[in-house]
Amino acid sequence: MTDITPFEAPFTRFAEWFAEAGQSEPNDPNAMALATATPDGRPSVRMVLLKEMDSRGFVFYTNLESLKGVQLSANPHAALCFHWKSLRRQVRVEGAVEPVSAEDSDAYFHSRPRLSRIGAWASRQSRPLESRFHLEKRVAEYTARFAVGEVPRPDHWGGFRLVPERFEFWEDRPFRLHDRILYTRHDDGWRPQHLFP
Ligand SMILES: Cc1cc2nc3c(=O)[nH]c(=O)nc-3n(C[C@H](O)[C@H](O)[C@H](O)COP(=O)(O)O)c2cc1C
Structure with missing residues (x-):
């Protein structure tokens, strides 16, 4: 299988698997491992x-800092990796990220619960935290600061879009003879290729 398939092909397949995972996974079907x-x-x-x-x-x-x-x-x-245990399926996606537009980050930020928006201000994600109390104090401070009106999106918080160059769909088959299809991006579309399991 070496034909070129249209640009939507792996995205359509992903959307189908994702919808099925939404029906069968007990938690967070949208959880994905992100490697940097x-x-x-x-x-x-x-x-x-x-x-x-x-x-x-x-x-x-995420927090940009x-x-x-x-x-x-x-x-x-x-790189991203989804593993839907209930379906025994894995999807791997590789590419470079680009920042999501400020408008899209704003729109998503404002769709979040108010306390999550306060949390985005209070959390200095991934930096040392001297005590839980210190975090709670920062939450209280930002709750007071934004007591009236909207909680704006902090400059240090926003989205990334990973633009795929490689997509791999893995599906469990008996005796570990699994099904793997790798899609590689070319100028004219995606080239699908079966891989040994
Ligand atoms: C299921 C799950 C979903 C998560 N989703 C996010 C997320 O969307 N954004 C985020 O910043 N952290 C998320 N986290 C927390 C991250 O795994 C991580 O602890 C945090 O972002 C700090 O990562 P870093 O130090 O590598 O930046 C999630 C954790 C779990 C277990």
Whole structure:
């Protein structure tokens, strides 16, 4: 299988699997492992939540000054991995991230509960915290600061969109003879290729 398939093909397949995961996973079907790396190639990985997906890519939101935020600013290459245990399926996505527009970050930020918006101000994500009390004190301070009116989006909080260059769909098959399809992006579309399991 070496044909070129249209640009939507792997996104459509992802959307189908994602919808099925939404029916069968007990928690967070949109949870995905996000791997980032320093410019000299030291990796780190953590879970984040997929908040939007279309043919442009996969969007998640975070503190831009966190470890992942700092790494992505210095090295935009990243990878995602979804594992839906109930379906015995995995999807891997690799590419570079780009910042989500300020308007889209604002729109998502303002859709979040008020306390989550206060939390985005209070949390200096990934930096040392001397005590739980210190965090609660910051939450109280920002609750007082934004007692009246909207809680604006902090400059240090926003979204990244991972723009796929490689997409791999893995599905469990008996005797570990699993089904794997890798889609690689080309100028004229995606090239699908089966891989040995
Ligand atoms: C299921 C799950 C979903 C998460 N979703 C997010 C998320 O969408 N954004 C985020 O910043 N952190 C999220 N976290 C927390 C991250 O895994 C991580 O602890 C935090 O972002 C700090 O990572 P960093 O130090 O590598 O920047 C999530 C954790 C779990 C377990």
